[in-house]
Amino acid sequence: MQNETIRKRMQRFRPYIKYFQEHSIKSDIIAQLISEHKSIHDDVVKLQQRYETSKDGVPILKRTPNPMHFMENERMRRVDALVNNKLNNAIDADFVDTKIGYFLGNPISYVVEARKEPRLQLLADEVEAFRTRNNVPDKDTTAGKQTDIAGYSARLVYFTTENDKLVLKIANIEPQGCIFFYEESMSEPTFALQYYPSVVIDAQGNKQSVTEVEFHDNTHTYFFRSGTSGYELYDTILHGLDGCPLFGIENNDELQGAAIRILNLIDAYDRTMSDANSEIESTRLAILLLRNLGMDEEDIQELHKSGALEMWGDNTDIKYLTKDVNDTMIENHLNRLEANMHKFAKSVDFSDEAFAGNISGVAMKFKTMALEHKAIIAEHKMRSALQYQFKLLCSGWAKLGICEPEDYLKVWFGFKRNLPVNVLEESQATVNLKGNVSERTRLSLLSFVDDVDAELEEMQKDAKLYGNELEPLDAGNDEDEDIDPEEVDET
Known part of the structure; x- marks a missing residue:
């Protein structure tokens, strides 16, 4: 770059x-x-x-094993050079x-x-x-x-x-x-x-x-x-x-x-995860230690096949040499990298437990403020x-x-954020605002109302059909007013 x-x-x-x-x-x-x-x-x-x-675009996918991990003698190759995970x-x-x-x-x-x-x-x-x-x-x-x-x-x-x-x-x-x-x-x-x-x-x-x-x-x-x-x-x-x-x-x-401001943090996260995974996998290639016990190559191959070994003597011992992996340090390092990436990229982890449950609209806005x-x-x-x-x-x-x-x-042009909506909280707020602000302003606060003018028109129609503005049932029947009730009875 x-x-x-x-x-x-x-x-x-x-x-x-x-x-x-x-x-x-x-x-x-x-x-x-x-x-x-x-x-x-x-x-x-x-x-x-x-x-x-893409392999050409992600540095970790192009990483090669450290050449210093290889000795001149092929049989003396370091074990950890055999594992080069790229996550x-x-x-x-x-x-x-x-x-x-x-x-x-x-x-x-x-x-x-x-x-x-x-x-x-x-x-x-x-x-x-x-x-x-x-x-x-x-x-x-x-x-x-x-x-x-x-x-x-x-x-x-x-x-x-x-x-x-x-x-x-x-x-x-x-x-x-x-x-x-x-x-x-x-x-x-x-x-x-x-x-x-x-x-x-x-x-x-x-x-x-x-x-x-x-x-x-x-x-x-x-x-x-x-x-x-x-x-x-x-x-x-x-x-x-x-x-x-x-x-x-x-x-x-x-x-x-x-991602332009956090590419180095992402690369560090990839390296740490890859190295930690390689350490875990390399335990399968751990070195076998034999104390006061000599074995030729044929005996070692037989040991791998049978999984059993007879030993004599008081000080005879056999075990694997493995590395001590400080998983706490690795976890803390990854957590710090992840927190910094979200901070500097102004992003939000919506899978975080902080977003679980029906949190209030104000709390949601505070948690998404950087993203907003x-x-x-x-x-x-x-x-x-x-x-x-x-x-x-x-x-x-x-x-x-x-x-x-x-x-x-x-x-x-109308932009509307895509967030879970607490409809109950919004409805309670708009009820409290009724009569204190204009209907247009009150409806504009409802996240599920896209077009305030269209909603006002629909409310006027509903008022005429079902509400206080319901027209009289005999409206438009002026001709009936001239009919003599007695004539109707006679007919």
Whole structure:
């Protein structure tokens, strides 16, 4: 890993903004951009490999036996060199999954206030269709996970045809191959470049490995492909959006993943666990001590087969030489490492006994405070990226006559933490608040109420159907008031 954060290294691409504004993109500069981006690419790949528990990404899985444990004479090899356990503890992956389950376990809600402005109903319907068409909850969760692993993720907005109709879709892009050129934040870049390995098959069926490059500005996308003489432009399209369609989702200001600050602690935990396991296993290879008793190699082999041995003499003794393992020290060391990892990664062990039982909401908030602080930062960063995403979407939908370009300001994003809910405690609190605060505020405190306005409407309907606002049974029967009761009796 580089000493500098990804943020600092990504900011070195800022001077290219003026170059692209004056000269657009040139094929002869692409190789230079990819070369300068290599350190970021490699670091993101390593973090992804660690999350996936790849042998190339986890140091303990590549550990070899200590060469000092081997003697020149092969028969004098040390016993503990025969055991080299490599135990990987995927703590970094657990921290990522814990945060994403807490932060995005409940899908983000996308709400358009169409009730206040009826003209926005078409946009509200399109947002709901967009959410379903793109399986947005899954894409948001995947983007959130990738953001927490690498420190940032990437997303592309694009036009496509579905049932002979133009629609807008989104796709998550692998972040290691994305370069963002921005002034302030990669969630609203001026330009963006994506590169990735691919294969070209010619007319004879021969395969050739190439690098595909897509460069985006606020109007066009340029497609390049590596060849024998460098990168060559082979296509240019209008993407139809008012802005760069490829943008980033940041995890924090430094663009750091969940595990970047505790990688050394994780490696120390892996080494301790591996060494302790090797010590336990090496007891099976303990040295046999013979006191006042000589045995040749044939007798030793027979001893292993039969498991029995006859001995004579007062001082004759036989036993195994084993190491004394200080299991208390090992356990304390592992506990301290684990506590420090949770502390510095701002994560929570929900399997801890402290979370057992029906604890109060206040107690739950105190126990998850560090995780909540990290989630709040991620929420602000993701909200910024989603706002830019809908700015792009509304610019495209405006061309289809669905809304106005500025209507992205009318889209609201709702984040809701995924925690066990103490419904009894919440209901008791809201009962005590009735009459002391507005109904809107009181309902907003209930974790199971997603849409306060919709809930208020349902409460009004219930009041008319079952409550104090129940309409009279003879309402609407004005014609019956003119009927003479005597005429009714005569009939």
